[in-house]
Amino acid sequence: MNRFFYSNTSTDEISFATVSKDSVSFSLAQIEQVARSLRVDLGLDDLRLFDVLRVIEIDLAKFVNDLSFVVVDDKELDDGVLALTTHDPLSIVVAESLYDLAFSRDENARFVLAHELGHVLLHDSERLEHCGIDQIDKAQRSNFELEANLFAEAFLMPAHLVRSMTATEISHSCGVSIVRAEERLARLKGEMLCKYISSFCEADAVANKAS
Numbered sequence: 485m486n487r488f489f490y491s492n493t494s495t496d497e498i499s500f501a502t503v504s505k506d507s508v509s510f511s512l513a514q515i516e517q518v519a520r521s522l523r524v525d526l527g528l529d530d531l532r533l534f535d536v537l538r539v540i541e542i543d544l545a546k547f548v549n550d551l552s553f554v555v556v557d558d559k560e561l562d563d564g565v566l567a568l569t570t571h572d573p574l575s576i577v578v579a580e581s582l583y584d585l586a587f588s589r590d591e592n593a594r595f596v597l598a599h600e601l602g603h604v605l606l607h608d609s610e611r612l613e614h615c616g617i618d619q620i621d622k623a624q625r626s627n628f629e630l631e632a633n634l635f636a637e638a639f640l641m642p643a644h645l646v647r648s649m650t651a652t653e654i655s656h657s658c659g660v661s662i663v664r665a666e667e668r669l670a671r672l673k674g675e676m677l678c679k680y681i682s683s684f685c686e687a688d689a690v691a692n693k694a695s
Contacts, residue, residue, distance in 0.1 A: 516643065
């Protein structure tokens with residue numbers, strides 16, 4: 485079985501690029517591309533704050549065939565699990581308490597929903613793991629959970645809109661916690677540093693060849 489990741493398309497149907505299941509992980513750049521492409525196709529590219537619940541309940545159906553969004557009583561899910569994604573059938577299942585929080589635009593609930601959306605777009609059923617709020621902050625224990633977290637970061641806090649902002653500004657304008665905003669900024673600054681070092685090394689190599 486292959487994993488699939490979203491790539492931008494001008495048609496009404498979602499376009500998927502396949503990655504072999506033998507691939508260990510997606511690169512950060514790939515995940516950023518997936519999130520940015522989805523935002524563009526949903527008409528969200530210039531918005532810092534949007535209704536994640538509406539995106540998953542209504543808008544995503546235009547691009548992802550057969551995706552169901554199911555709200556269940558909290559007791560129907562395992563202890564500590566407030567949301568999970570399945571692929572047979574393809575569904576995002578959320579506890580009623582999480583749904584209510586998301587409806588009120590709770591920052592943690594919004595992140596959980598974006599995280600589950602990452603599972604839908606990045607992971608196949610063989611690799612998927614259940615995810616609850618308590619598990620999300622332990623993402624380093626699971627590569628898939630980390631990838632879903634990275635997707636949620638990029639989807640809720642796109643680099644082109646938040647790179648020049650402070651963590652407090654990001655938190656307020658993007659509807660995320662200050663901790664998530666700080667993590668996003670740290671990641672973006674690290675990315676900029678890597679690009680700077682890479683450019684410096686390339687320039688140094690050219691100079692050495694010239695001499």
